[in-house]
Amino acid sequence: MSLNVSGSLREIERYIKTVPDFPRAGISFKDITPLIESGQALHAAVDALAKAVESVEFDRIISAEARGFVLGTALAYRTRKGLILARKPNKLPRARISATYDLEYGTDVLEVHADAIPPGSRILVTDDLLATGGTARAMCELVEKAGGTVACAAFLIELSYLEGRQRLAPYPVVSLLDYNDPNA
Numbered sequence: 645m646s647l648n649v650s651g652s653l654r655e656i657e658r659y660i661k662t663v664p665d666f667p668r669a670g671i672s673f674k675d676i677t678p679l680i681e682s683g684q685a686l687h688a689a690v691d692a693l694a695k696a697v698e699s700v701e702f703d704r705i706i707s708a709e710a711r712g713f714v715l716g717t718a719l720a721y722r723t724r725k726g727l728i729l730a731r732k733p734n735k736l737p738r739a740r741i742s743a744t745y746d747l748e749y750g751t752d753v754l755e756v757h758a759d760a761i762p763p764g765s766r767i768l769v770t771d772d773l774l775a776t777g778g779t780a781r782a783m784c785e786l787v788e789k790a791g792g793t794v795a796c797a798a799f800l801i802e803l804s805y806l807e808g809r810q811r812l813a814p815y816p817v818v819s820l821l822d823y824n825d826p827n828a
Contacts, residue, residue, distance in 0.1 A: 652688045657821055659685040674801050676772050680714055690718040693798055696818045702768040702795040704728055706783050708754055712771040715800060719770060728761060730754040730783050741789050745782035754782045763791030774799040774819060777808030
């Protein structure tokens with residue numbers, strides 16, 4: 645699934661700033677903080693994401709820190725669903741399950757409370773950005789480890805040239821804005 649950039653999505657896109665060579669040379673970082681700082685743009689983005697997943701049946705949403713929490717919380721509120729926090733290691737106080745995922749130069753870990761995902765529940769995976777798919781794939785793994793089912797993965801931005809969508813197969817993927825040029 646994918647939406648075309650039109651209407652309000654074009655307005656949303658105006659608030660995403662590309663920062664060259666951040667966090668290192670050769671990376672064109674997509675900065676969503678201007679979007680978050682604008683009540684109107686944030687509202688439009690959350691409404692568009694909610695519309696994109698309105699036909700998906702899900703019980704809860706899982707999001708990863710930090711920017712993912714912003715969109716995940718707003719989307720949970722908008723859809724009246726609970727939010728599962730996927731955190732870095734040792735940030736959650738109760739029994740946890742974890743998933744390790746690859747980064748460009750090493751690995752990282754995400755954790756959720758062991759009781760956050762009821763067995764048999766359908767979970768919407770969401771984050772601000774789909775790049776290589778490592779973080780999203782780790783959230784999918786956490787859902788499945790807990791006995792849940794990934795209903796869909798939804799993102800504000802997709803960097804399709806990094807092929808993260810392929811890493812999430814066979815799950816359905818929704819993205820609002822697609823950047824298919826690494827220099828854009």
